[in-house]
Amino acid sequence: MGLFNINCDKASHICDKSQYNEASLLDVLMLKTHLLFCKVCRYHSRKNCLLTKRLKSTDIHILDDTSKAKMEKKLQTELSKQQQ
Amino acid sequence: MPKHQLEPKNWVQRYSDYLYNYTVARVNDSEMAKDLVSETFLSALKSMANFKGEASERTWLISILKRKIIDYYRKINSTKGKAEVRINYNDDSDGDWLEERVSDPFDTTAEDSLTNSELGDAIMHCLEKLPEKQAKVFKMKTILGYETDVICNELNITASNLWVIIHRARNAMAKCLEKNWL
Numbered sequence: 001m002g003l004f005n006i007n008c009d010k011a012s013h014i015c016d017k018s019q020y021n022e023a024s025l026l027d028v029l030m031l032k033t034h035l036l037f038c039k040v041c042r043y044h045s046r047k048n049c050l051l052t053k054r055l056k057s058t059d060i061h062i063l064d065d066t067s068k069a070k071m072e073k074k075l076q077t078e079l080s081k082q083q084q
Numbered sequence: 085m086p087k088h089q090l091e092p093k094n095w096v097q098r099y100s101d102y103l104y105n106y107t108v109a110r111v112n113d114s115e116m117a118k119d120l121v122s123e124t125f126l127s128a129l130k131s132m133a134n135f136k137g138e139a140s141e142r143t144w145l146i147s148i149l150k151r152k153i154i155d156y157y158r159k160i161n162s163t164k165g166k167a168e169v170r171i172n173y174n175d176d177s178d179g180d181w182l183e184e185r186v187s188d189p190f191d192t193t194a195e196d197s198l199t200n201s202e203l204g205d206a207i208m209h210c211l212e213k214l215p216e217k218q219a220k221v222f223k224m225k226t227i228l229g230y231e232t233d234v235i236c237n238e239l240n241i242t243a244s245n246l247w248v249i250i251h252r253a254r255n256a257m258a259k260c261l262e263k264n265w266l
Contacts, residue, residue, distance in 0.1 A: 016251050020225065022232065051258045054265075058204040060227050061108040062101040063118070071122050072096045078129050079092055 004033045011041045012048075019052045088137045090144075095125055099142055101223070102208045103149055109201040110153055120156060124149045203265060210260035214253055221246060222253035 006014075014031040017023040023031070035042050063071075100121060107117035128148050135144060211219055221239065224230045225246075236243055 012251065013247060016247060016254060019254070020232075047258045047262075048254060051254060051261065054203060054261065055207065055226055058200045058207060059109075060204055060207055061105050061114065061117075062223055062227050063104050063121075064228070067118055068096055068100055071100060071118075071125065074122055075092065075096060075125050075129065078126055082129065 004030050006030050006034050008034075008038060008041055011035070011038065012044060015041070015045050015048050019048060088140050088144075090128075090132055090135055090141055092125075092129055092132070095128070095141075095145070098212075099145055100125075102142070102212060103145060105204060105208050106146065107149065107153065109204060111156060116156065120149065120152050124152050127152075206261060206265045207257075209264060210257050213260060214256055218249055218253040218256070221249045222257070225250055 011031055011034040014023050014027045018028060018031065031045075035045060103121045103124060104117055107120050108114055111117055111120065124145060128145055131148075139147075211223065214222065221235060221241075224235050224238075225232070230238075232243055232246060235241075236246055241249075
């Protein structure tokens with residue numbers, strides 16, 4: 001059982017990783033065993049999964065850095081024109 | 085003394101993501117949305133003198149953007165007949181019309197997409213409240229879906245550092261959405 005005896009910090013770390021599918025099978029096993037005993041982590045884990053679900057259910061669009069830089073440049077040129 | 089002031093230097097940094105998300109949800113064309121947001125900043129700059137300071141910077145920018153979006157729809161609809169819907173279920177059409185008319189449970193209704201765009205607005209609102217660094221890492225990881233090591237290389241942080249930031253950001257986001265959404 002020593003292997004499965006993880007603390008809450010470790011559990012929440014695995015929980016975060018598994019939101020991005022980056023937790024290994026062993027990690028997930030350890031997390032699941034921890035959740036059996038720990039009410040606080042169960043709650044946190046549920047909230048964390050809900051957040052993932054919500055983020056996935058909407059199409060959030062954000063700009064990549066290049067388009068942002070382009071916009072910034074355009075704005076700056078206009079701004080300097082105006083100040084002259 | 086006006087309550088709010090304009091700082092055009094920070095516009096792109098602060099509002100571009102929010103405005104862009106708002107636009108994409110409404111015009112459904114990412115390139116067009118980029119142009120609209122960019123135009124919004126430029127016309128905002130031109131009419132800075134009209135800003136009375138009563139609304140917040142963001143509200144003011146959104147109101148300009150809304151007008152831009154309406155203009156965009158006017159423009160694409162000016163050619164008559166484009167919005168016409170053609171239904172050609174006549175006798176000689178092939179294809180199983182009965183099957184096509186059965187309701188599709190996976191079809192998203194207008195209400196669904198409305199709820200979704202509202203949730204999207206709530207998420208964007210919460211993202212804006214995150215500290216700059218957390219927001220950046222969280223966006224890259226969660227929304228743009230970059231790999232962990234790519235982000236680490238780009239921002240020059242260690243993996244464990246990244247996870248700590250992600251953890252804090254996720255907690256803040258969960259709390260904020262709980263307050264603002266359900």
